[in-house]
Amino acid sequence: MKNGQKLKTAHYRKMLESKAEEVRHSLSAQKAAQVVSRLDVPSDEGDLSQQHHEEWIFLNRNTIDMKLLREISDALHRIDHDTYGICPECEEAISTKRLDAVPWARFCVTCQEMIANRIADGEIMEYEEA
Numbered sequence: 001m002k003n004g005q006k007l008k009t010a011h012y013r014k015m016l017e018s019k020a021e022e023v024r025h026s027l028s029a030q031k032a033a034q035v036v037s038r039l040d041v042p043s044d045e046g047d048l049s050q051q052h053h054e055e056w057i058f059l060n061r062n063t064i065d066m067k068l069l070r071e072i073s074d075a076l077h078r079i080d081h082d083t084y085g086i087c088p089e090c091e092e093a094i095s096t097k098r099l100d101a102v103p104w105a106r107f108c109v110t111c112q113e114m115i116a117n118r119i120a121d122g123e124i125m126e127y128e129e130a
Ligand SMILES: [Zn+2]
Pocket: 087, 088, 089, 090, 091, 092, 107, 108, 109, 110, 111, 112
């Protein structure tokens, strides 16, 4: 570890694991809610479009949760490989303030913004390891 700065990875591992647990719980709760709502057969067109709308929100939320789960598992993987807390783009340490707020953060704020801009410009679809 450079700079002689030793990150308390055990602390972040705990945060990541409890967050993953929380997301999994929310996913199964949503799934259960959806099954229940399917039992109500819509009586008219108004209800039907309302149901479609709810399904859309459900799918959308699920996608975000699945993406978050993937990011959390990537972060845990980085802890295992001692690369946690190091930005792969500029190789600088990510501030603990940022990690405390977003423990699954992969990049420092500067690189994160740069990558977000490149994605917004249509330059890249998603960040890929060089
Ligand atoms: Zn960086």
